[in-house]
Amino acid sequence: xxxxxxxxxxxxxxxxxxxxxxxxxxxxxxxxxxxxxxxxxxxxxxxxxxxxxxxxxxxxxxxxxxxxxxxxxxxxxxxxxxxxxxxxxxxxxxxxxxxxxxxxxxxxxxxxxxxxxxxxxxxxxxxxxxxxxxxxxxxxxxxxxxxxxxxxxxxxxxxxxxxxxxxxxxxxxxxxxxxxxxxxxxxxxxxxxxxxxxxxxxxxxxxxxxxxxxxxxxxxxxxxxxxxxxxxxxxxxxxxx
Amino acid sequence: xxxxxxxxxxxxxxxxxxxxxxxxxxxxxxxxxxxxxxxxxxxxxxxxxxxxxxxxxxxxxxxxxxxxxxxxxxxxxxxxxxxxxxxxxxxxxxxxxxxxxxxxxxxxxxxxxxxxxxxxxxxxxxxxxxxxxxxxxxxxxxxxxxxxxxxxxxxxxxxxxxxxxxxxxxxxxxxxxxxxxxxxxxxxxxxxxxxxxxxxxxxxxxxxxxxxxxxxxxxxxxxxxxxxxxxxxxxxxxxxxxxxxxxxxxxxxxxxxxxxxxxxxxxxxxxxxxxxxxxxxxxxxxxxxxxxxxxx
Ligand SMILES: Nc1ncnc2c1ncn2[C@@H]1O[C@H](COP(=O)(O)OP(=O)(O)OP(=O)(O)O)[C@@H](O)[C@H]1O
Ligand SMILES: [Mg+2]
Ligand SMILES: [Zn+2]
Numbered sequence: 008x009x010x011x012x013x014x015x016x017x018x019x020x021x022x023x024x025x026x027x028x029x030x031x032x033x034x035x036x037x038x039x040x041x042x043x044x045x046x047x048x049x050x051x052x053x054x055x056x057x058x059x060x061x062x063x064x065x066x067x068x069x070x071x072x073x074x075x076x077x078x079x080x081x082x083x084x085x086x087x088x089x090x091x092x093x094x095x096x097x098x099x100x101x102x103x104x105x106x107x108x109x110x111x112x113x114x115x116x117x118x119x120x121x122x123x124x125x126x127x128x129x130x131x132x133x134x135x136x137x138x139x140x141x142x143x144x145x146x147x148x149x150x151x152x153x154x155x156x157x158x159x160x161x162x163x164x165x166x167x168x169x170x171x172x173x174x175x176x177x178x179x180x181x182x183x184x185x186x187x188x189x190x191x192x193x194x195x196x197x198x199x200x201x202x203x204x205x206x207x208x209x210x211x212x213x214x215x216x217x218x219x220x221x222x223x224x225x226x227x228x229x230x231x232x233x234x235x236x237x238x239x240x241x242x243x244x245x246x247x248x
Numbered sequence: 249x250x251x252x253x254x255x256x257x258x259x260x261x262x263x264x265x266x267x268x269x270x271x272x273x274x275x276x277x278x279x280x281x282x283x284x285x286x287x288x289x290x291x292x293x294x295x296x297x298x299x300x301x302x303x304x305x306x307x308x309x310x311x312x313x314x315x316x317x318x319x320x321x322x323x324x325x326x327x328x329x330x331x332x333x334x335x336x337x338x339x340x341x342x343x344x345x346x347x348x349x350x351x352x353x354x355x356x357x358x359x360x361x362x363x364x365x366x367x368x369x370x371x372x373x374x375x376x377x378x379x380x381x382x383x384x385x386x387x388x389x390x391x392x393x394x395x396x397x398x399x400x401x402x403x404x405x406x407x408x409x410x411x412x413x414x415x416x417x418x419x420x421x422x423x424x425x426x427x428x429x430x431x432x433x434x435x436x437x438x439x440x441x442x443x444x445x446x447x448x449x450x451x452x453x454x455x456x457x458x459x460x461x462x463x464x465x466x467x468x469x470x471x472x473x474x475x476x477x478x479x480x481x482x483x484x485x486x487x488x489x490x491x492x493x494x495x496x497x498x499x500x501x502x503x504x505x506x507x508x509x510x511x512x513x514x515x516x517x518x519x520x521x522x523x524x525x526x527x528x529x530x531x532x533x534x535x536x537x538x539x540x541x542x543x544x
Contacts, residue, residue, distance in 0.1 A: 021530070022532070023537060024534040024537060025534075025537060025538070025541060062529065062530075066523065066526060067523075067525045067526055067529050067530065068526065068529065068530045069522070069526060069530055069532070080257045080262075081257060081262055081265055081266075092509055092522060092523050093268075093316075093318060095523060096321075096508060096509075096523070097265050101257060101261075102257075113505065114476065114505065115476060115480055124487075127487060133487075
């Protein structure tokens with residue numbers, strides 16, 4: 008089976024120099040592979056660095072070491088850790104989607120336009136984009152009277168549904184999901200699962216973090232268990248001593 | 249238009265992305281204020297060294313700045329007071345003479361030549377035809393005593409539009425876009441509030457349909473609610489007209505809302521640049537970290 012993503016020796020550290028110098032490292036020397044069309048779940052306790060890994064893939068964090076080879080339809084095989092900012096911009100528009108753990112409201116933009124805005128850079132007219140946005144808002148059970156309202160005032164669950172509607176409006180080659188179902192009620196959760204299944208059928212590869220093993224078990228083909236990884240590394244180190 | 253599954257990216261699209269070239273290319277731009285002396289002939293790129301020469305007092309307000317701007321992109325420029333932000337855009341707009349460096353604009357006839365070396369007349373042509381500028385102080389961008397429509401007409405004349413009927417129509421359209429009531433289009437900007445003046449200035453800067461718009465602290469000093477309106481206007485213009493912009497602000501909040509990519513200036517140097525979300529969530533330079541943490 009052909010791979011779409013291969014991370015080799017990926018690591019991230021932050022050097023903070025505010026009140027005092029500080030070095031923090033969420034993860035080091037991480038390697039994994041994802042096959043095309045597969046769903047890879049990432050598991051591990053809170054604080055172990057799950058979101059940081061996703062952010063490195065999306066380049067919201069700049070990886071400190073390692074390589075992230077991505078099979079891009081625009082650029083062929085490309086190292087996301089070293090790609091230029093312009094390349095990343097094009098990839099984010101056309102190939103790589105991301106659902107953040109928390110919705111970041113953009114001031115004074117309606118829920119409808121938050122979703123529609125995802126489509127404009129792809130050449131949709133504003134009307135086409137809004138039509139498509141309405142379909143998605145509907146699928147995610149967002150009451151119609153909220154479509155023109157500003158999500159800044161929405162509940163956490165409503166915000167997350169807007170976030171998902173935005174991501175699901177396109178069919179990217181790779182979709183990165185950070186706790187997408189965390190604040191959803193059961194009905195919406197089922198809709199989201201159905202949408203993810205559809206996307207998968209359409210060929211989208213997904214990498215997601217879920218705190219809910221039940222959901223993860225329903226969607227994931229492969230699970231990257233960070234705790235196990237950590238334990239085996241410690242063992243290796245012991246053995247090497 | 250497909251459901252744009254990435255597997256369906258067609259060859260035309262691929263070719264378009266591959267062949268994409270920056271609209272604006274700036275290389276090694278430096279600007280010195282003052283006569284200079286033997287000690288400060290060259291700007292250093294050393295962060296430890298300040299921008300002011302300790303022997304003659306001259307200042308390298310911009311030191312060795314290099315960057316690209318792509319069509320339709322918004323580049324944010326952020327930094328503390330005196331970091332060289334305004335000097336940079338003034339150099340690009342030929343308001344200030346650049347001391348050393350190169351600039352080229354792909355939509356200008358000869359694409360690659362260094363525009364800083366052009367004659368005064370050619371520079372005037374370039375700024376009238378391919379650039380728009382919005383200053384923090386509307387006094388610099390507008391002629392206060394003449395009518396708002398007259399201000400726009402002036403910019404259109406400068407860009408070689410002479411048909412009076414269509415000029416009036418264009419002025420009306422532009423002022424409408426920035427929500428100045430049609431009934432007031434012939435009033436002079438001096439009658440208007442600061443926020444309205446700023447909106448007239450923006451419409452004037454857009455009159456010649458420039459591919460490149462420079463905005464220097466355009467919301468600074470306005471009331472919050474008026475700021476919001478001006479920011480929304482800028483965002484809508486970008487969405488509709490796909491104009492490439494350089495947005496200068498000392499306010500990271502403005503940059504967060506508008507910019508795709510961000511450059512952090514300090515003492516005339518670029519200390520960090522990156523995708524805006526990366527600058528905000530993973531700032532690496534201590535100065536950027538300070539800026540980001542003052543925002544939260
Ligand atoms: N015409 C001038 N003559 C002499 N020095 C100047 C001149 N214009 C700017 N400078 C100096 O150049 C440096 C950069 O100034 P500039 O106005 O570009 O800063 P800025 O980043 O726009 O600051 P602010 O946020 O306060 O607008 C400062 O040290 C300033 O004093
Ligand atoms: Mg300034
Ligand atoms: Zn000197």
